[in-house]
């Protein structure tokens with residue numbers, strides 16, 4: 001599969017066959033994460049493979065507790081709302097939890113997010129590798145930082161980036177109550193709504209607002 005095709009055809013898979021994922025494939029996925037780019041090549045990540053049922057039970061408990069906490073602030077996490085959908089993570093054949101360490105980041109301007117960006121890029125590399133290897137995954141990040149770190153023995157100064165749940169897709173990967181095939185869950189905004197030229201919200205062939213450009217020149221000398 002070429003990269004553009006993989007990017008375009010990857011979908012979230014939320015239901016898996018009980019079939020185990022061979023260790024060689026898990027290692028290939030981890031390798032894809034290891035080759036992600038990072039600021040200053042600091043490689044700020046750590047990946048934790050989750051296969052044992054006791055660990056999955058703990059992850060599921062953290063996910064449920066975190067969701068209940070989120071319900072207080074976020075209405076879309078309440079009953080019947082598709083946005084707060086969470087599968088039972090005990091059914092995930094293999095999980096890879098991704099963490100990143102701010103101390104493994106360059107001490108320059110803008111460096112404070114370097115570890116989050118690096119960890120996220122590693123996650124995306126792994127998600128695409130999952131797809132290329134004929135597997136399917138979903139990604140969850142809604143877990144309380146302290147709790148997910150505590151159950152996996154991760155030191156407090158690391159940040160949880162997310163959990164990839166990986167396995168062989170059961171059908172199109174739709175669990176009961178969630179139609180993964182429905183474009184409403186994965187369609188994208190049109191490109192012209194998100195991509196601009198030289199200036200925020202300026203479309204191809206248009207000019208930035210003259211008044212703003214004049215003020216930029218007047219007050220910032222730019």
Ligand SMILES: Cc1cc2nc3c(=O)[nH]c(=O)nc-3n(C[C@H](O)[C@H](O)[C@H](O)COP(=O)(O)O)c2cc1C
Nearest residue numbers: 010011012014084085086138139140141142185186
């Ligand atoms: C940071 C992040 C958090 C996500 N959290 C959830 C989640 O809690 N539950 C879920 O079912 N899917 C979750 N997803 C998957 C998104 O719902 C999915 O990527 C999005 O709907 C687009 O669909 P697609 O992955 O099939 O293109 C998450 C994805 C990301 C990147």
